[in-house]
Amino acid sequence: MQVHVYNNNAKMDQNQHVQPAQEAYGENQYQSNPVTTPTVLPTQTSDSSLSSSYPRQHPNDPQLEAMYELRQERLQQQLNNFWAKQCQEIQEATDLRTHSLPLARIKKIMKSDEDVKLVSAEAPVVFAKACEMFIMELTLRAWANVEEDQRKIIKKHDIASSISRADVFDFLIDTVPRPLENILDQQGFVGLPTSTVPTPLNDACYHNPPPQALVPGNPYGSPRIAVGMPILDQNHPGLQIHHFLTPMEPTPTPTPNPQNPSPSSDC
């Protein structure tokens, strides 16, 4: 029994001896390596960095020295050419992302028309690109409209006005209808007072039939009386005829009479 206990103690002693070593190793794990080479970006490469990567084996031999320098020059030139090409490609690449519309969705839209039955595989591709170009065209026209008004946000009425200006977009007139004030604005009717527009039904007074008109035989009154119809009084101010759909013309300014000049007071 004693031997058995002794063995256990020995094992425990071994474990105790091992633990500090493990801790020490763990501490070293997170320490930075003191012997590290500084990283050099490809754009920052210089002759010194290149020469450090290729150590000279024969510094005394002039022929090998010349070959080494030639190789270094070539390497540097290749590197410069490579990065120049990369920069040029980045500058030229405008279409970083292709905005292709989903072909299945386009096919669905086409098939929603009952007359369209069969569509070739390449047709939706062309439709997607055509739709994209069409949206760009419409955007350009809407942007021009926004620029005129010196605004920063494209709204629905900008698109509507750009549609109404071009005959090509006539098929969209019902889709994006223009607001009434925009139409009046284009025709020169803006700034009219609201009182000029006649409202006969609002101003006309309604009356109920007199009580004697309702006879027991005819609960709805005499057939000659129209119940609930407005009495249209021609002298009513709201029913005067106004020619409000003619553009307002500027009133002619009276020209001063040259024979009777206005008396000017001389001080």
Next chain:
Amino acid sequence: MSEAEELPRSIMRRVVKYKLSRCSEDGEISVSKDGLLAFSESGRIFIHYLSATANDICKESKRQIINVENVFKALEETEFPEFVCPLKASLEEFRKKNARKKVVVSKGKEDEPKKKRKLEGESSDKGEGSEKGEDNDKGEDSDKGVSGDDQ
């Protein structure tokens, strides 16, 4: 109109923003929600309009399948002739990409080991082999790149 028929707004926004970034130097111009909806609706109606015109042209030439050439003619009829040249270029690009894909797929199939096929060929009779061949031929003929009426 169901949402399934609407063009995705995210792509529409991307297209509009891309064009605006090319137009305005500041890039500060943005699009309102109703404006984006109007763009999306306009695109949908344009597809309807173009497909109807292409379908009419297709019927005139006594064919059932709407072809790419019908679409180009429809664009000219609907007074968008300036779209035809860039669309032809993009179609050529699409065809080239498809050709490359087909080459890659065919190479991949050739590289695969054919042990299973050999084993099947040994075990199967001649009649079964001929039936399989017929099936393969049918499969090749049926793939013509034409989608019928799914509805």
